[in-house]
Amino acid sequence: MRNPNHYFKVLILCILAVASTHAQLQLGFYTKSCPKAEQIIANFVHEHIHNAPSLAAPLIRMHFHDCFVRGCDGSVLLNSTTKQAEKDAPPNLTVRGFDFIDRVKSLVEAECPGVGGPYWKVPTGRRDGVISNLVEARSQIPAPFHNITVLQKLFQDQGLGLKDLVLLSGAHTIGISLCTSFSNRLYNFTGKGDQDPSLDSAYAKNLKTFKCKNINDNTTMVEMDPGSRKTFDLSYYNQVSKRRGLFESDAALLNNPVTKSLVIQLLQGSLENFYAEFAASIERMGQIKVKTGSEGEIRKHCAFVNS
Known part of the structure; x- marks a missing residue:
């Protein structure tokens, strides 16, 4: 994921909650209304991503939690x-990137007020929600202990299947986690001071x-895919197959x-196949309960409902 173009795609996927006067999503929705939107985002990413x-x-996690x-x-x-x-729900307290999105959103708004751009190859035309509820986030976002x-x-419940579960879990090939998200597996798995037997003992040690x-320990950060956290590859599935998935939700795939x-099929396939499959699953997730037509609104600022 070091290529800025990868960051660009992920950023588009997360940033642009987009306007619509139609009831359907479609490819190229903003080709005429805001043709510079993608380039504005790309330029910002290329200029600033080396700092972050x-x-x-x-950003992938944010998109997942939103959908x-x-x-x-x-x-x-x-x-x-x-x-x-x-x-402010517990699953989202460690989500980062809001400021980065706000900065890009302000540039797009200045160019085309109320307009956004495409997500991967997903049809555009979706609108912003006006309701955000902590309780719903706690109950509906998959947790590392599930x-x-x-x-x-x-x-x-979101119209996704087991294949999507495996593919989207592959996002754990990049990034880090706090110890408290999995430390019960190491020290108190069943409440008796024991270790999770499904976790490889050498890895646990x-x-x-x-x-x-x-x-x-709520300060130490651990790589979700040791030695490969900055590379979007198949290493995560290799770790899972060896019982070295960091979370209970990773181990659950076995x-x-x-x-x-x-998991085995992905490991036997090519990296290019994984990329294609992951992108297809992200696109399916990106169409969960989208709002179009007169639903929701087009926010002027990402963090506030329009007054």
Whole structure:
């Protein structure tokens, strides 16, 4: 993910909550109304991404968390007002990149007020949500401690299948995590001071010795894909196959015959195939409960509903 073009695609996918006067999404929706939108974003990314090289993973995570609550409507970007918004829910407290998005959004607004641009190859024409609820975020966003049954249910609720679960989990090939997101696996898995037996014992020992030295360590960061966190590759699935997935949700992929088979298939395939499959899954996720026509609004600022 070091190529700025990769960051550009991820940023487009997250930033632009877009306007529509039609009831359907379509490819090239803004070709005429705001033809410079993508170039504005690309220029900003090329100019500034070297100062924030680790933003790719947080931006993918932000998009994921947004889509699982009321659909892909930018509701995760809203600040809390009289009611606590999604942004302040526990799963989102470690989400980063909001300022980066706000800065690009302001440039696009200056060029074309109320207009955004395309997400990967996803048809555009979606609008921003006006409701953002902390409680919904807590209950609907898949968590690192969820088992395969819960994960499958949460994905099904969004119209996604087991293949999407495996592919989107592949985003863990980049980025980092706080120890507290998985330290129970090391120190108190069943509440009896034990270790998760599904976690490779040598990997667990390494984590306890050199990284998360106690269960309450809430400052140390750990690579989700050791030695490969800055490269979007197949290494994550290799770690999972060796029982070295960092989260319970990673280990869960081996607890279902379908997901386990998909992990093996990805490892046996090419990197190009993984890229294509991952992109297709991101596109499916990007169409969850999209708002078009007169639904929602076109926010002037990402963090605030229009007054």
